[in-house]
Amino acid sequence: MYDSMAGVTVVEVAGTRTARFAGKLLADVGATVVRVSGSEPDPYFDLRKASTRSTVTELLAGADVLVTDLPDSELAELDLDPAELRVRYPRLVVTLLSALGRTGSRAGLDAGEAAMQAASGFLHLTGYPDREPLLVPYGLGELQLGISGAGASAAAVWRARAAGTGALVEISGAEVLASYVRIYGAVGNYYDIALVRDGRRAPGSGGRWPFGLFPCKDGYVALIARTAPEWDRFLEMLGSPGWAKEPRYTDVRAMAIDYPDEVDALVQPWLNARTRDELLALAQEYKVPMAPVRRIDELTADIQMGYRGFFESVPLDGGEADIPGRPWVETLAPH
Structure with missing residues (x-):
């Protein structure tokens, strides 16, 4: 039984899976989540929730949290103006989730997943350098916004119980994703590396070869052997090839930034001759950070x-x- 939030009542008014996911996470840790929505139930997100035909205002008097991703216009139609709710229910935590935030010049834009990824700078890092950027699939922004909404709601509830007053929690999905981009920006600034799209590689996250996804006999492996000891053990795992002693292949930073395709070609035949499981066994033996890329059916x-x-x-x-x-x-x- 997961009961960190036992005794907390959450009213979920969702238009997208952003609020539904926030509600799911709160239900997962013991909150009583009451789902109020005109859409069909989602068995994934609604597994631990109660649905109701009651109006939202009938439920809020006994609730601790209202979590919603509806735009301000729809909230007004439901008599759920956030400022008025703070007056009517001073102990209530009101959590508002949106793609771009609810204040500022872009607050009223009809924005969704693509806008979150684009406005955050996230798209600048995804895809190949000579192609258009690629959206990260499966609604990453919506789900990350939901995670932040659940965590912030939980923190606000504990604060409300201690202080005796509720809170207005307002979170922008673009800002959530931008906080992740900031990490890459800090690393790129430290290593003086321009942040660019680089397909299956990630030189901007530290500037040493190898860091990326590599084909093998039956799929792909992720390989991140970037410290000097890891690199030495990786070469030992390869059988200590002669090319590794050449000056051109001792500069791991230049290998990552200037001629990674050339270095890939030296290693790829060795990888192509081995399966993911064989490579995992070798990586465990030599203590090299490498892992197989699993398919969905393999994951289940x-x-x-x-x-x-x-x-x-x-x-x-x-x-x-x-x-x-x-x-x-x-x-x-x-x-």
């Missing part, structure tokens, strides 16, 4: 995920479906 059958009970079976369309569950394990303190 993964023994580690299964042992930890990550996937859950839920009713779906007359049958059952395995869905991702909570990405944590919570152990209650003994009484």
